[in-house]
Amino acid sequence: MADFRLSDIDQQILDKVVEVGNSTTAHTRYYEDHEHEFPPARLEGERGFEEVFPLFGQRKPDDTPMMTFMMAVSIARGSTNGVVRGLGLAMPQGRASGLGNAALQSAGTAEQKAKWGNLFLAMSITEPGAGSDTKAISTTARLDGEEWVINGDKIFVTDGVRCDGAIVWATIDKSAGRAGIKSFLVLRDAPGFELVRKEKKLGIRASDTAAYSFRDCRIPRDHMLGDDETVPKGGGSAAYKGVMKTFNMTRPAVASGGVAKAKGALDFATAELAKEGVAVDWSKSFNQRSAVEQKLIEMEADTEAATLSVLHAAWLNDVRKPNNLESSICKAKGGEVCRTIPQAAMELLGGMSVSHDHLVEKYLRDGRISDIYEGTGQIQRLIIAREILGYSSEELT
Numbered sequence: 504m505a506d507f508r509l510s511d512i513d514q515q516i517l518d519k520v521v522e523v524g525n526s527t528t529a530h531t532r533y534y535e536d537h538e539h540e541f542p543p544a545r546l547e548g549e550r551g552f553e554e555v556f557p558l559f560g561q562r563k564p565d566d567t568p569m570m571t572f573m574m575a576v577s578i579a580r581g582s583t584n585g586v587v588r589g590l591g592l593a594m595p596q597g598r599a600s601g602l603g604n605a606a607l608q609s610a611g612t613a614e615q616k617a618k619w620g621n622l623f624l625a626m627s628i629t630e631p632g633a634g635s636d637t638k639a640i641s642t643t644a645r646l647d648g649e650e651w652v653i654n655g656d657k658i659f660v661t662d663g664v665r666c667d668g669a670i671v672w673a674t675i676d677k678s679a680g681r682a683g684i685k686s687f688l689v690l691r692d693a694p695g696f697e698l699v700r701k702e703k704k705l706g707i708r709a710s711d712t713a714a715y716s717f718r719d720c721r722i723p724r725d726h727m728l729g730d731d732e733t734v735p736k737g738g739g740s741a742a743y744k745g746v747m748k749t750f751n752m753t754r755p756a757v758a759s760g761g762v763a764k765a766k767g768a769l770d771f772a773t774a775e776l777a778k779e780g781v782a783v784d785w786s787k788s789f790n791q792r793s794a795v796e797q798k799l800i801e802m803e804a805d806t807e808a809a810t811l812s813v814l815h816a817a818w819l820n821d822v823r824k825p826n827n828l829e830s831s832i833c834k835a836k837g838g839e840v841c842r843t844i845p846q847a848a849m850e851l852l853g854g855m856s857v858s859h860d861h862l863v864e865k866y867l868r869d870g871r872i873s874d875i876y877e878g879t880g881q882i883q884r885l886i887i888a889r890e891i892l893g894y895s896s897e898e899l900t
C-alpha cells in the first residue's frame with residue numbers, strides 16, 4: 504500500500520535540507536540579474552550540505568524509499584525547493600545530477616553506468632524541427648570503422664554549458680522511424696562538437712540552456728547507450744522505449760520543481776494576507792466565507808493534489824511498478840499549478856506581486872517552464888488519454 508509519510512530520520516533530514524537550502528536566498532536575485540555568471544561552488548553565507556550528509560548515515564533500509572523521499576524534500580513547505588541551491592533558481596550542480604544521468608541509468612549497460620556514472624550529463628533531444636514530436640529528430644549517427652560520426656543541430660540543452668557531456672539522440676536509420684533512434688554519449692571535447700550559444704530566458708535564469716552543433720563529430724563506437732546497434736523491423740524498438748522510460752523518472756522531478764514554485768507563491772500570499780487580517784476561518788460555513796478565503800482553499804487543494812500526484816509517481820518508481828500514466832499525470836498537474844497558483848497569488852496581492860523586492864513574480868516566471876520541458880502539458884494529457892483508453896501513439900496523436 505502506498506504510504507508517503509516520512510520516517511523520523513527522513514523528517515529530520517528534510518528539516519535540515521530546508522534550513523541549509525534557505526541560506527542561499529539572499530543571492531537569488533543577483534544570479535538572475537547576472538544570468539551569464541555561474542554561481543561559485545559555495546555562495547557567501549551559504550551553509551553546506553555536508554551538514555546533512557551525517558544524517559544520511561542513520562537511514563535504515565525500511566526508511567522512506569529514495570525517490571519518494573527526494574521528491575518530498577524538493578516540494579517541502581517552507582523551502583520552495585530546498586534541495587536546489589538558491590530557492591530552486593539554479594539547477595543542481597552536483598556530479599551525476601543531470602537529466603542525462605537519468606538516461607544513462609535507464610538505458611546504459613552495467614559497464615557504461617560504472618564508467619560514466621560520475622560524470623555530469625545533460626540530455627539533448629530537442630532540435631529546431633523536433634520538439635514534442637521526438638521521433639521527428641533529424642540528427643544522424645553513421646558508423647565509420649570504430650567510430651560514430653554525428654551530424655545535426657540541437658537546441659535547449661539544460662545544463663548544456665556546465666556539463667561534462669550530453670546524451671544525444673540521433674537516428675542511425677531515418678527510414679526506420681523511432682526504431683532507428685539511439686542515444687549516444689558525446690563528451691564536450693569530441694572533435695566536431697560545438698557549443699553554439701547560451702540562451703537568455705524568461706525564468707530559471709541561473710540554469711544554463713545551450714544550443715549545440717555536430718559537424719562530422721566523432722565519438723567511439725561503444726558510446727551508444729545500451730550497445731544495441733540493431734534496427735528492429737516493424738517500428739518497435741527496445742532501445743527507444745528504454746530511453747523514453749527515462750521520462751518516468753525525470754517527469755516527477757520536473758513536476759516537483761513546478762509544485763515548489765506554486766507552494767512558494769501560495770505561502771507568500773497566505774502570509775501577506777494574514778498580516779492584513781485576511782485568513783481562512785475554518786469555523787465558517789461555505790456561504791459565510793469571503794471570496795478570498797474560498798480562493799485560498801482552492802489554491803491549497805490544487806497544490807496538495809499536485810503534491811500527492813508527484814509522490815505517487817515517485818513511489819511507484821521506487822517499488823519498481825509501472826508509472827508511465829502516473830508520471831504524466833503528475834507532470835500535467837505540476838505544470839498546471841506552477842502557472843495557475845502564482846498567477847492567482849499575484850491577483851490576490853495586487854501591485855506588490857510585481858515588485859522585485861518579493862519573489863512572487865519570480866515564481867511565476869520560473870515555474871512556467873515546468874509545463875513545457877520534459878513534455879508539455881498538452882503532450883502529458885495525450886499520453887494520459889492513450890494510457891487510459893489503450894491507444895498506441897500511432898492511433899492517438
Ligand SMILES: Cc1cc2nc3c(=O)[nH]c(=O)nc-3n(C[C@H](O)[C@H](O)[C@H](O)COP(=O)(O)OP(=O)(O)OC[C@H]3O[C@@H](n4cnc5c(N)ncnc54)[C@H](O)[C@@H]3O)c2cc1C
Pocket residue numbers: 602625626627628629633634635636658659660661662704712872875876877878879880881882885900
Ligand atoms: C528552458 C528549456 C530547457 C529545456 N531543456 C531541454 C533539455 O535539457 N533537453 C531537451 O532535449 N530539450 C529541452 N527543452 C526542450 C523542450 O523539451 C521542448 O521545448 C518541448 O518538448 C516542446 O517542444 P517545442 O518547443 O518544439 O514545441 P512544439 O512541439 O512545437 O509545441 C508547440 C505547442 O504545440 C503543442 N503541441 C505539440 N504537439 C501537440 C499534440 N500532438 N497535441 C496537442 N498539442 C500539441 C505543444 O503542447 C505546445 O503548446 C527545453 C526547453 C526549454 C525552453
